[in-house]
Amino acid sequence: MRRTAFLAAVLLGSVQAQAADLVSRGNWPSLAGDRSAHLLGDVLTVVIFENSLATNSAESSASKTSGFQGQFSAGNPTTGGGINAAASLGLAHNSDNQGATARAGQMVAEISVVVDSVYPNGDLHVRGAQALKVNGEKTNISVEGRVRLADITSGNAVLSSNLADAHIEYDGQGFVSSSSEPGFLTRMFNWLDFP
Numbered sequence: 378m379r380r381t382a383f384l385a386a387v388l389l390g391s392v393q394a395q396a397a398d399l400v401s402r403g404n405w406p407s408l409a410g411d412r413s414a415h416l417l418g419d420v421l422t423v424v425i426f427e428n429s430l431a432t433n434s435a436e437s438s439a440s441k442t443s444g445f446q447g448q449f450s451a452g453n454p455t456t457g458g459g460i461n462a463a464a465s466l467g468l469a470h471n472s473d474n475q476g477a478t479a480r481a482g483q484m485v486a487e488i489s490v491v492v493d494s495v496y497p498n499g500d501l502h503v504r505g506a507q508a509l510k511v512n513g514e515k516t517n518i519s520v521e522g523r524v525r526l527a528d529i530t531s532g533n534a535v536l537s538s539n540l541a542d543a544h545i546e547y548d549g550q551g552f553v554s555s556s557s558e559p560g561f562l563t564r565m566f567n568w569l570d571f572p
Contacts, residue, residue: 422534434477
């Protein structure tokens with residue numbers, strides 16, 4: 378009996394025990410690891426700081442002067458008989474034209490976006506939208522673009538200037554935006570191209 382118990386203990390001791398982990402090993406970062414977005418569904422903050430200025434000017438100048446002279450004589454003008462007439466015509470045209478256009482814009486915001494695809498080289502395609510309503514004014518911000526992993530900061534953020542193929546839209550509706558639109562008569566005169 379002792380021999381059987383000893384033999385059973387040796388056989389049971391040689392069989393390796395297996396247990397399942399409570400946490401899947403691939404789904405959690407290490408304690409010292411970087412927590413920046415790099416997988417499908419990860420969230421990233423885009424810091425929008427856009428400052429644009431565009432100017433265009435054109436200037437032209439033209440000047441043209443033309444003159445015509447002629448003389449007509451008939452008969453003998455030295456004896457007092459005949460016709461002696463002279464005429465001249467001068468034309469002049471001057472034109473100075475100038476035109477200039479300017480446009481400036483600035484936008485500062487932060488918006489969270491979600492990684493919706495990962496490119497083969499590791500770049501991320503992100504997309505996100507934000508809707509705000511303050512005192513009846515609706516504001517919508519949407520961002521979409523491609524992000525390199527090297528451009529993501531340790532705070533899991535990226536500047537909008539580092540987005541490739543960026544599409545940034547800012548739109549609003551409400552009293553302020555509708556009161557800044559031109560009235561019906563102004564729009565009609567603009568459509569008819571009245572000065």
